[in-house]
């Protein structure tokens with residue numbers, strides 16, 4: 001008989017949805033950062049992250065069966081199921097630097113659980129981790145457990161995407177649970193499956209072995225990113241031949257075996273996961289003595305870098321081979337629309353390239369805080385003095401302001417509002433010839449050409 005879960009402790013906000021869908025389960029979200037917890041608990045719901053639909057979830061469940069606290073130990077002690085979802089950034093130094101995941105936070109969280117727990121727990125690994133991390137967690141927990149206290153480890157990777165996180169959680173394509181195939185492991189797996197059964201259809205809850213579950217997460221992200229690098233590689237051929245990448249993607253995606261989603265050519269993928277997870281897979285392949293496999297996946301990241309470089313070069317080439325002293329408006333700074341997240345955003349690379357060509361850059365993004373933009377630009381050019389960056393870059397509070405007196409507009413993020421810009425007005429405010437570079441296949445190029453713009457689009461000649 002599997003244990004019926006009544007109290008959950010977790011560190012990420014995704015469990016808020018569990019609280020909403022399971023009023024009979026007490027969910028405590030713990031975070032050591034007092035300011036973040038205060039924000040979660042704020043009376044006017046000024047939550048610490050922006051995610052469409054999240055506020056409604058918190059409004060309904062907070063105080064009912066959803067609680068936010070800095071008391072990590074109490075959360076651990078009281079829970080019968082604990083989600084470990086902590087950061088696993090790419091290591092910056094030491095063995096595997098630049099590739100391997102830094103598992104320090106996972107280990108610290110695991111040791112804390114072992115130290116604090118006085119009753120048996122199901123420990124669920126939710127962070128994206130290299131294959132076989134669960135094994136290390138199990139060893140640490142077992143080596144430190146108190147008598148009569150057992151730990152079962154599950155892997156339950158997160159497949160949600162930013163901006164659609166809440167709807168992804170409400171209606172997931174699948175929920176994946178990995179466990180040891182022992183009677184105890186399978187029973188723990190049933191306990192977690194029963195939690196999801198409150199709102200996810202049974203046939204969408206997949207139960208597999210621990211290692212398959214861990215690898216599936218890396219595999220899914222690697223294959224998604226590979227689709228984008230494939231379509232971006234084809235976009236280069238389109239630009240050189242006169243084919244149109246949107247038409248090619250449409251024709252290819254009509255094959256039901258390939259499918260239409262995730263085939264949008266772009267200035268390059270960003271986000272906190274794709275590159276990190278692929279590099280992880282590269283590192284894993286190398287440690288398993290599979291250099292050809294490693295090289296195959298590495299190429300997905302290299303193609304992405306190439307796409308960004310190619311785009312910057314096209315801007316310079318088109319503007320008569322120099323952008324020195326010219327003003328360029330960059331619309332969008334987030335790595336994709338509907339998020340304020342800038343991690344690995346292609347915009348950062350483009351702006352750095354424009355800066356090194358000695359252009360002036362005006363930036364506008366509807367969500368990203370200005371401090372974040374300054375911090376990202378400083379990190380991207382560690383050798384440039386802050387004053388130099390501030391001389392070259394201006395952050396604007398509207399698209400119209402950013403485009404004022406510019407020679408070129410570069411669309412770096414596919415924010416819907418860029419479609420509703422009064423382009424006639426923009427045109428009259430710009431220096432001529434007025435260039436537009438659409439890195440997101442967002443605007444209607446023909447319409448803009450009629451106004452007078454010179455329009456350059458990814459994947460079109």
Ligand code: UGA
Nearest residue numbers: 158159160161162228262263264266269270271273335336
């Ligand atoms: C990604 C995956 O889509 C999620 O399934 C996964 O759970 C998540 O990573 C994670 O591991 O946490 P996310 O990074 O939020 O989600 O964003 P995506 O929507 O996947 O977009 C990633 C990047 O690819 C963005 O820069 C986006 O603009 C770009 N993209 C996406 C394209 O250039 N073309 C496309 O057709 C789709």
